[in-house]
Amino acid sequence: MRIRYGYRIELVCAHEMPLVTLLDVHPSRRHDLTMPDEMRVSALADQSLPITVTQHLDAFGNICRRMVAPPGGIRLESEGVMHDSGEVDPVNPAAREVQPSRLPDDVLVYLLGSRYCETDKLFGQAWSLFGQVQPGWQRVQAIVDFVHNHLTFGYHFARNTRTAAEAFEERIGVCRDFAHLAVALCRCMNIPARYCNGYLGDIGVPPDPAPMDFNAWFEVFLGGRWYTFDARHNEPRIGRIVIARGRDATDVAMISSFGSHTLQRFEVITEEVQETPMPLRRPMPAQFDAHPAAA
Structure with a gap:
């Protein structure tokens, strides 16, 4: 597509x-x-x-x-x-967590707290909520489910200074707040997570009547690669176009x-883009099957 x-x-x-x-x-x-x-x-x-x-x-x-x-x-x-x-975000329930000691060097930064993702403030809540969940994909999905249900989405809730810990307490936010809170909770559980923004249209889902905007989601490092998760929509989507990745909204x-x-x-x-079907060609009349010069 x-x-x-x-x-x-x-x-x-x-x-x-x-x-x-x-x-x-x-x-x-x-x-x-x-x-x-x-x-x-x-x-x-x-x-x-x-x-x-x-x-x-x-x-x-x-x-x-x-x-x-x-x-x-x-x-x-x-x-x-x-x-x-045209495929939805990959889903791999068998993806396992990678121990911090075995993470690639360039992934380590996504375990640390950052401007909008205060792991020090959310560490206790994270382990209380998800410490007993099976490590790996199931744990990340549990975090996504929690954030999706814990926060209420609304454009009128937007505040560019809201942090993950504040979103946790206020229970409201826009897509960046959903991403920040999920990222922070993953990092608290020693799962590398990075913030992403870009385009996400209403492809394969009912159209949203609100004006189009850029979107925020996040990626986690499991099983040696990055996977996409979206705490606001909480479903695999079609047609994400990444613009930038970083520790949080500060970087992007x-x-x-x-x-x-x-x-x-x-x-x-x-x-x-809606493809226009090519018109069917009608067969040429028999007398025009060959060029006159070839007769």
């Missing part, structure tokens, strides 16, 4: 404002692109004004872009089409601005 995705974001600012964005599809999915999806950048006040954009990879392998928004503001937009298997902020601004426009789209 093919998935069309993209965004249009407009930021209004009175003065020059440096920006760092993480809005590009993750390098691990670039080979699935069917067309380039380069970010288009333009000034809101004077669209002919050139804006220099540079690109680099951060410490977690995500694609970052740097630029300076001119006075008046900036528009960021992109669209692309991606091949996708889609826009980091260094100055005051107003968000004027924010649009996201993710949808399956």
